[in-house]
Amino acid sequence: MQTQLVGVGLAIVGFIGTILICGLPMWKVTAFVGSNIITAQVFWEGLWMNCVIQSTGQSQCKAYDSVLALPQDLQASRALICVSIAVSVVALGLTVVGARCTNFLSRDRLAKANTGLAGGLVFILAGVLCIIPVSLSAYGIITGFYNPLPTSERRGELGASIYVGWASGALLIIGGGVLCGTYRC
16 A cells, blocks of 8 residues: 555646646746847747746736747647646545555455556556657757857746656656555456
């Protein structure tokens, strides 16, 4: 039972991290320093908004105006992260029903074990759904940074949400794997 609780704990931490990366605008970070240090600005780009932080400490965030005007990779990342969160909620429900420390399905051990196993598998699916958009966004940021042709868009670097997203996806996969390993049919 302790192993199940460890698996659930890891998966819940990954679930919380997925919620964080969905809301925080730190996917792509771009710094602009003019000829004078007073004009330094940091640009944050996320799934839902852009933010500008000036060297004076003033910050300004603006939500994207139109969903259709967004790049396709950003639209896909939005969708996959939201689906990952929804799938994690389903996995959490299945895991609670199938956990040995609950009284759900207590008369049918096979159904309880299968429900818990399904919860673990769905957590693994949620982790994959989290890692895919994070990795695609990281690929786009890195290729844009090393693009030798001058473009109108600023060269950005990987933001904190990318790293948190990778860790969250890994925790969801590891937690789901631990849960799958605890059920023997």
